[in-house]
Amino acid sequence: MHNDKVVVVGLGYVGLPLAVALARTHEVWGFDVDRARIEELRTGHDRTGEIDTDRLNASTLRLTSQPTDCPPADILIVTVPTPVTADNTPDLTIVRAATRTVAAMIDPTRKPIVVYESTVYPGVTEDICGPLIEEETGLVCGRDFFLGYSPERINPGDREHTVDRITKVVAGQTPEVLDRLSALYGAVTTGGVFRAASIKAAEAAKVIENAQRDINIAFMNEITRIFARVDLSIWDVLAAARTKWNFLPFQPGLVGGHCIGVDPFYLSHLSEQMGYHPQVILAGRETNDTMADWVAGAIHDRAGSAGTALVLGLTFKEDVPDLRNSKVADLIAGLKARGHDVTVHDPLADAGEAAHEYGLDLDASALDRRYDLVVLAVAHDAYRDLGASGLAGLVKPGGLLADMKNAAPTAATTGDGIDYWSL
Incomplete structure (x- = not known):
């Protein structure tokens, strides 16, 4: 050697x-x-x-x-x-x-x-x-x-x-x-x-390793939007589909980070330079890049009106402090555009970086209050440890818990007549 x-x-x-x-x-x-x-x-x-x-x-x-x-x-x-x-x-x-x-x-x-x-x-x-x-x-x-x-x-x-x-x-x-x-x-x-x-x-x-994941998640995001039109939970569908031995266990969600949300553009750039217009790659990117605003719209429609809102998690994935290319910022922008007064909490993200990258202030004491709307955007262990009752306890009576990660499906049964929404 x-x-x-x-x-x-x-x-x-x-x-x-x-x-x-x-x-x-x-x-x-x-x-x-x-x-x-x-x-x-x-x-x-x-x-x-x-x-x-x-x-x-x-x-x-x-x-x-x-x-x-x-x-x-x-x-x-x-x-x-x-x-x-x-x-x-x-x-x-x-x-x-x-x-x-x-x-x-x-x-x-x-x-x-x-x-x-x-x-x-x-x-x-x-x-x-x-x-x-x-x-x-x-x-x-x-x-x-x-x-x-x-x-x-x-x-x-x-x-x-x-x-x-x-x-x-x-x-x-x-x-x-x-x-x-x-x-x-x-x-x-x-x-x-x-x-x-x-x-x-x-x-x-x-570059194709990440493009492949991007396309598979885009498919999940697209069928999530389709099933939402017939009031069908994607999680219920996936629970059934996963019983087939060769079903690929991808999930819907926001696609950010330093790789999956970026690398397909490197591949499409090369393709365009060579005179070929890639359709599947760019369609997947468009689907995933518009998912955050679609979620914001779906949550707003379910809430029925704008009010105080708490978004739990800002990093691009759970249990990491990485804020690069986080699409939660787009979700927050979508909620604000629809009139919600948004508070953001994340126990792992750096407050200075959040302010610098997205102009967002992290509120370390946000869990001490209750809100008309609570959005579980990133399922950090710290949030999962709260359990369904703990998450529901952040919601005002009659308010809405929007659970993007299907982490607390029993939250609606915890009292106070809160509403529950998931993908």
């Missing part, structure tokens, strides 16, 4: 767990442009909740916000976000910036491998990032440095499918690079590695 020195660029949900895992077998430096992020990690605190304090403090990972602190590396891994613009066009600004940072770190005498884990459409690594490094350095790709790709598969809050347990897809510019990356990632995961046929194949595999 090579005694490679590794630099991980970007220490968010993806980069930090990877860097900590790699540091068990290699000398690893973790770089992030956010000085505050580096300082908090040095104190043993990870705001994403992916790495606990004991594990972080025990790691040999070296942390810096200065790229010049990093020693000449054999492998540089880019794990920065790939969002979309306001018009849903892939935004490679952060990837390009990280690539320029990496370019300045390259020592051609080591012939390093630059690996991208960021989700992109096929061709970005070789057709955009490689040439950008050449432009910045005057070096030649394939001679002075090499390219690799290994798509991230981090699922925030998932303690089962962690980076040290999943199958890691790897791809390299040459067979020798592929061997090096297979050894690197193979040393840190019990799930083994899969050698992709090419870098483009690995890029494509990642």
Whole structure:
């Protein structure tokens, strides 16, 4: 095994767990442009909740916000976000910036491998990032440095499918690079590695993984809307359908986050560039992107009038502090547009980030009052632990509990004559 020195660029949900895992077998430096992020990690605190304090403090990972602190590396891994613009066009600004940072770190005498884990459409690594490094350095790709790709598969809050347990897809510019990356990632995961046929194949595999989930959830959201017209609960339908052995257990809901709600646009962008207009992918995106406002309308119609409203949960999924691309913000906007006076509560979300990203104030004491309408938008354990009676207790007599997650179907029987609504 090579005694490679590794630099991980970007220490968010993806980069930090990877860097900590790699540091068990290699000398690893973790770089992030956010000085505050580096300082908090040095104190043993990870705001994403992916790495606990004991594990972080025990790691040999070296942390810096200065790229010049990093020693000449054999492998540089880019794990920065790939969002979309306001018009849903892939935004490679952060990837390009990280690539320029990496370019300045390259020592051609080591012939390093630059690996991208960021989700992109096929061709970005070789057709955009490689040439950008050449432009910045005057070096030649394939001679002075090499390219690799290994798509991230981090699922925030998932303690089962962690980076040290999943199958890691790897791809390299040459067979020798592929061997090096297979050894690197193979040393840190019990799930083994899969050698992709090419870098483009690995890029494509990642983007379709999330597009597939998006389309399946879109189908659930569409049939939810259909069944609502005949007063039929999607949960009752799914309970019956799941008894078939090959039924796929997807659920309806709001599709946000850093991957599923974004990555299909990378695939559709590539498709449009090639002259093909994708129909299924974009139809799924439209269905999911309009779901929040549809839910707001359905809840408002059931409530019968606007009043005080409490929305429980703002993060994009349960039991994580991740606010990126949360569609609960769209739900709140829909309720406000229909006249509701909305209070927002989330025990995991960062209040400063909520204010900065969405202009929303989190009310830590919100559970001390009662409301005309209570919406369970994100089923954090803290809310599930309240039980049906606890959730119903937040609703004024005659009010409505809107349960998007089917977490408290018996709430309407708890007294005070509250109404209950679910998808």
